[in-house]
Amino acid sequence: MKIIIVGAGKVGYTLAENLSKDNNYDVTVIDKDDDALAKVEENLDVLCIKGNGVSASILMEAEIVNSDLIIAVTGSDEINMLCCLTAKKLGVKKAVARVRNPEYSQELSIIKDQIGLDYVINPEFAAAEEIARSMGFSSAINVENFAKGRVRMVDLIVNDEMGLDGKSLADIDKESKSTVLIGVIVRNNEVLVPNGSTVIQKNDHIYAIGNPSSIYSFCKYHGKNPDKIKNVIIVGGGRITFYLYKLLVGMGINTKIIEINGDRCHELADVLPNALIINDDGSDEGVLKSENIDTVDGFIAVTGIDEVNIMSSLIAKNFKVKKVITKVSRTNYDNIVNHLGLDTVISPKEITTNYILKYVRGKSIESLHRIVDGQAEVIEFVVDKNSDLIDKPLKNIKMVPNTIIATIVRRKEVVVPHGKDVIKAGDRIIVITKQQKISTPSELISKVNGGLQNELLNGIKKLGDIINM
Amino acid sequence: MNYSMVLKNLGILLICEALAMIPSLGVAIGTKGKDEAAFLYTIAILLFLGICTLFIKPKNKTIYGRDGFAIASIGWILASFFGALPFYFSGAVPSLVDSFFEAVSGFTTTGSSIITNVEALPQGLIFWRSFTHWIGGMGILVLTMAILPTIGAGNMQIMKAESPGPNPGKLVPRLKKSAIILYGIYMVITVSEVILLKLSGLSLFDSLIYSFGSVGTGGFANKSLSIAHYNNIAAEIIITIFCFACGINFSLYYTAIKGNIKEFFKDEEFKVYVSIILVAIILITLNIYGNVFNGVGTALRHSTFQVVTIITTTGYSSTDFNQWPAFSKMILLILMFIGGCAGSTAGSVKNLRLLLLFKNAKREVHKIIHPKAVYTVKYGGKTVNENTLSAVSNFFVLYMFIFFIAVILISLDGKDMITNISAVTATLGNIGPGLGVVGPMGSFSSFSDFSKMIMSFCMLAGRLEIYPLLLLFSRQFWKK
Numbered sequence: 001m002k003i004i005i006v007g008a009g010k011v012g013y014t015l016a017e018n019l020s021k022d023n024n025y026d027v028t029v030i031d032k033d034d035d036a037l038a039k040v041e042e043n044l045d046v047l048c049i050k051g052n053g054v055s056a057s058i059l060m061e062a063e064i065v066n067s068d069l070i071i072a073v074t075g076s077d078e079i080n081m082l083c084c085l086t087a088k089k090l091g092v093k094k095a096v097a098r099v100r101n102p103e104y105s106q107e108l109s110i111i112k113d114q115i116g117l118d119y120v121i122n123p124e125f126a127a128a129e130e131i132a133r134s135m136g137f138s139s140a141i142n143v144e145n146f147a148k149g150r151v152r153m154v155d156l157i158v159n160d161e162m163g164l165d166g167k168s169l170a171d172i173d174k175e176s177k178s179t180v181l182i183g184v185i186v187r188n189n190e191v192l193v194p195n196g197s198t199v200i201q202k203n204d205h206i207y208a209i210g211n212p213s214s215i216y217s218f219c220k221y222h223g224k225n226p227d228k229i230k231n232v233i234i235v236g237g238g239r240i241t242f243y244l245y246k247l248l249v250g251m252g253i254n255t256k257i258i259e260i261n262g263d264r265c266h267e268l269a270d271v272l273p274n275a276l277i278i279n280d281d282g283s284d285e286g287v288l289k290s291e292n293i294d295t296v297d298g299f300i301a302v303t304g305i306d307e308v309n310i311m312s313s314l315i316a317k318n319f320k321v322k323k324v325i326t327k328v329s330r331t332n333y334d335n336i337v338n339h340l341g342l343d344t345v346i347s348p349k350e351i352t353t354n355y356i357l358k359y360v361r362g363k364s365i366e367s368l369h370r371i372v373d374g375q376a377e378v379i380e381f382v383v384d385k386n387s388d389l390i391d392k393p394l395k396n397i398k399m400v401p402n403t404i405i406a407t408i409v410r411r412k413e414v415v416v417p418h419g420k421d422v423i424k425a426g427d428r429i430i431v432i433t434k435q436q437k438i439s440t441p442s443e444l445i446s447k448v449n450g451g452l453q454n455e456l457l458n459g460i461k462k463l464g465d466i467i468n469m
Numbered sequence: 470m471n472y473s474m475v476l477k478n479l480g481i482l483l484i485c486e487a488l489a490m491i492p493s494l495g496v497a498i499g500t501k502g503k504d505e506a507a508f509l510y511t512i513a514i515l516l517f518l519g520i521c522t523l524f525i526k527p528k529n530k531t532i533y534g535r536d537g538f539a540i541a542s543i544g545w546i547l548a549s550f551f552g553a554l555p556f557y558f559s560g561a562v563p564s565l566v567d568s569f570f571e572a573v574s575g576f577t578t579t580g581s582s583i584i585t586n587v588e589a590l591p592q593g594l595i596f597w598r599s600f601t602h603w604i605g606g607m608g609i610l611v612l613t614m615a616i617l618p619t620i621g622a623g624n625m626q627i628m629k630a631e632s633p634g635p636n637p638g639k640l641v642p643r644l645k646k647s648a649i650i651l652y653g654i655y656m657v658i659t660v661s662e663v664i665l666l667k668l669s670g671l672s673l674f675d676s677l678i679y680s681f682g683s684v685g686t687g688g689f690a691n692k693s694l695s696i697a698h699y700n701n702i703a704a705e706i707i708i709t710i711f712c713f714a715c716g717i718n719f720s721l722y723y724t725a726i727k728g729n730i731k732e733f734f735k736d737e738e739f740k741v742y743v744s745i746i747l748v749a750i751i752l753i754t755l756n757i758y759g760n761v762f763n764g765v766g767t768a769l770r771h772s773t774f775q776v777v778t779i780i781t782t783t784g785y786s787s788t789d790f791n792q793w794p795a796f797s798k799m800i801l802l803i804l805m806f807i808g809g810c811a812g813s814t815a816g817s818v819k820n821l822r823l824l825l826l827f828k829n830a831k832r833e834v835h836k837i838i839h840p841k842a843v844y845t846v847k848y849g850g851k852t853v854n855e856n857t858l859s860a861v862s863n864f865f866v867l868y869m870f871i872f873f874i875a876v877i878l879i880s881l882d883g884k885d886m887i888t889n890i891s892a893v894t895a896t897l898g899n900i901g902p903g904l905g906v907v908g909p910m911g912s913f914s915s916f917s918d919f920s921k922m923i924m925s926f927c928m929l930a931g932r933l934e935i936y937p938l939l940l941l942f943s944r945q946f947w948k949k
Contacts, residue, residue, distance in 0.1 A: 046642050
């Protein structure tokens with residue numbers, strides 16, 4: 001599959017990085033800026049072309065005619081749309097654009113039709129949705145819904161109060177009698193796909209997956225009672241805030257916005273007539289105190305400057321605010337942020353990448369959630385009647401390594417499967433895997449056994465692995 | 470520097486070299502020469518060392534710029550050292566320095582030889598010598614990239630360090646595919662030449678030797694008289710055409726295959742390359758006609774052959790051009806400094822660099838006339854980045870600098886000036902024969918061991934385009 005990415009900024013780079021890891025994708029990156037391109041060329045196995053992505057001759061040079069997909073993620077909405085328009089006219093099969101201006105996003109369907117865009121990603125809106133979801137379940141770091149809300153996955157940090165420290169998963173299951181599966185453990189930024197004998201340690205991130213009510217009772221049992229959040233302060237009045245305010249108000253949460261720029265405050269007041277907008281510095285402790293930060297239970301820092309977000313979140317943490325969400329755009333802060341004790345960190349870049357990757361992977365993927373830079377993936381599939389997976393007890397299916405089927409959803413029923421359970425045609429399955437390239441359910445079946453030819457292929461693969469280790 | 474990653478890559482390179490020796494071992498066994506054991510020992514040593522490095526488990530798998538350069542420079546030195554062992558073990562070349570010189574000359578596609586009587590060499594060694602031209606022409610490391618199952622992005626650094634030309638790039642998004650395409654084109658050219666040479670009347674073995682020598686633009690022959698031995702016009706024409714073809718940027722072939730043949734002839738560097746060749750042929754023909762040869766045809770035949778094999782840095786000879794008048798010899802010496810196109814198998818400074826240097830010089834002159842004017846240097850309709858321009862100028866300065874130092878050092882042997890200057894030009898530019906003592910009918914055997922080491926350095930520096938090798942002498946480079 002040939003993919004052209006226009007724009008080598010934060011999102012463009014991450015996309016190119018993730019797509020180029022998969023040998024099925026041939027990636028070409030177009031950008032006007034020499035330095036941005038040099039960084040891509042030095043670190044990634046992709047082709048770089050310098051030039052304007054809207055220009056037909058540059059697109060022709062990138063072989064747009066034979067390409068399957070163009071992803072326009074430059075800083076400007078207009079360029080992105082124009083770029084997709086040109087590319088479509090030149091014969092690219094699919095076009096994806098990033099469009100972030102709220103004014104356009106209201107007219108998205110017209111734009112999509114007229115330009116022939118196949119997919120539009122609005123990172124700010126996606127980030128706002130993610131923040132709102134996480135606000136709805138305050139004790140979890142992160143909340144992800146699958147199978148149209150019938151399955152929920154929460155990310156929890158193990159602390160002393162939970163009483164999980166030092167216990168194996170099998171013991172926890174027996175003790176809490178829950179039907180929740182702990183599918184992934186993240187320890188020091190390393191992802192483990194656990195089994196019954198894996199022992200949980202303090203400060204592990206555990207990803208619990210199951211139907212929403214059992215997740216709720218699991219959290220309650222382990223002292224992570226998800227309290228309802230009533231009052232929230234948002235620092236920063238950017239585009240995320242615009243979307244987020246509407247979502248939070250919809251959830252019945254009182255929301256205060258603090259924005260430092262007076263003009264922006266006026267603009268916001270225009271579009272959000274009922275909002276309480278305060279024109280002041282949100283990273284100033286005095287200001288936050290005077291806005292009664294000690295009484296709010298949610299704090300969201302989404303200014304355009306990472307450092308300000310981190311500092312004001314630390315202040316909020318200091319005031320024992322229950323739920324603190326921080327937006328960090330630059331990934332090179334990842335290691336530090338993890339040590340600062342900030343629990344929920346949102347990166348619009350990561351979110352955008354996840355959405356686009358899901359789109360690129362193809363139709364059979366219903367949803368895709370990536371954990372720790374894609375070290376593990378949680379994927380939702382619908383199994384069709386031609387699949388090799390159906391009507392067989394799970395223990396008879398040989399799976400690719402480091403992969404588990406976390407839940408099977410059949411109509412309204414959610415099952416955390418055991419060896420005897422069977423997948424039926426039309427079921428949704430949620431799979432947790434450390435394999436990177438799975439895009440259809442049939443790829444879950446291990447091909448290790450069978451046939452001399454396969455033996456040979458595997459031998460070569462293993463040799464390759466040894467050489468590359 | 471990421472030492473474990475560098476070691477690992479070097480290990481892989483050694484294993485690939487062992488594999489590359491197998492055809493030569495086959496020839497040695499087939500001809501029952503005295504060199505079977507020599508190849509077996511060398512292969513065993515290479516495999517042992519290579520497999521040892523496979524057990525290294527690097528923590529950080531990233532290859533940074535300097536690691537790439539380290540792999541290229543150390544890799545080439547190691548490959549040449551182990552490539553020399555068959556000569557040494559078999560006793561055909563008793564001195565280790567001489568063997569090393571011969572192997573470096575092979576891998577760097579130079580074709581300078583210290584062997585005075587080639588015909589006496591065992592067939593296996595003759596084959597190995599020429600086969601190193603073939604591998605070295607497109608690049609040993611690029612070959613490992615094409616063969617190995619999967620490779621990371623960092624390997625772009627290695628390709629950059631090994632590929633000739635100021636701005637080596639990929640043909641397609643995937644580095645591995647690019648390497649395979651390059652070797653694919655290379656293979657097709659080689660096979661066609663072997664077939665044509667066979668048809669022209671050479672034996673299969675000889676066809677292989679001369680094909681490896683000309684597509685790699687190397688120049689090792691299995692006859693002391695080189696091509697002149699056969700006195701076969703058809704073979705000379707075929708070799709001329711293939712040398713010429715391999716002096717052209719290989720990415721142009723790829724654009725041509727994709728159906729863009731016009732682009733091929735529009736390429737600025739290609740035009741310069743062809744013009745220089747035509748002018749040189751005409752001047753030399755006029756000069757040697759009546760002077761050395763009596764017929765226009767013979768004069769044209771030899772001048773064409775000589776101009777093409779010298780400018781492509783191959784170095785085959787159809788006649789002893791050392792006997793030609795000074796004017797012709799001077800032109801040949803200048804051609805040695807020009808070389809082929811960037812991205813070809815040819816060596817030396819390359820047409821693209823000279824073209825850019827010339828354009829840059831023109832701009833400087835214009836700037837004196839209009840001091841405030843802003844000029845950009847264009848190549849193929851696109852503005853050339855200032856960094857590239859200064860890199861090209863720096864390259865040229867360093868090239869000349871190394872040239873002068875090497876000439877002074879080898880002058881200590883007490884040979885005449887023409888010999889010294891042409892010997893360094895021929896080794897630094899990866900051409901092969903020079904003039905005087907090292908002329909087409911002579912050899913490099915009479916130099917001292919010290920001079921041979923200097924010239925081995927020149928060959929490696931010329932092939933890797935100086936920087937990777939110079940970096941080895943920088944203390945900063947070795948620091949963590």
